[in-house]
Amino acid sequence: AQKVTQAQTEISVVEKEDVTLDCVYETRDTTYYLFWYKQPPSGELVFLIRRNSFDEQNEISGRYSWNFQKSTSSFNFTITASQVVDSAVYFCALSPIVAQGGSEKLVFGKGTKLTVNP
């Protein structure tokens, strides 16, 4: 069975602080995808990143960076110099990579609500 744990339910920071959102996952699949999605107050789900299990390189995109560590089954997300517009609920998710099917069987964590105060 697959499971994604986001232990931080809510985080509150002041603008310009760095913040890391934790994600720990469990899976029996040898190959899988990991994702982060953002849900701003308007409610839509915005895709941020997808990584596959055989690529452990960390990724940086502007103020966002992701640290994937297979040894600890973690896929943490860091926002550098946070801004008020980063306020949202962030979801980590996991799906298997199989010959048919996979991405449609995404399993989500419960989300971390980030509030960035001015």
Place this chain on the structure above:
Amino acid sequence: NAGVTQTPKFQVLKTGQSMTLQCAQDMNHEYMSWYRQDPGMGLRLIHYSVGAGITDQGEVPNGYNVSRSTTEDFPLRLLSAAPSQTSVYFCASSYSWDRVYNSPLHFGNGTRLTVT
């Protein structure tokens, strides 16, 4: 392209009523799925489809039916609504993995359903 379109955006039902949540995508995606989002629970998979004519159950399928007669549409039916089905429902779609390697799920904007 419109992407993934869900209708209606809001709906109030009485216990025992039936209704269909509509989902359509215009990206020729093979995969489609329905999730429900409840406070503190994240998103949970209800049903999914890997192509026209093929559907399967997710984590929380009870009380819901689906069908996939076309590639574009994947409606979710509530046959007899219950207050426990009060939730925000999201439809999502993506290309098959073997067609587009790095294809993420594309989500609709959600349907907020209240059952009284």
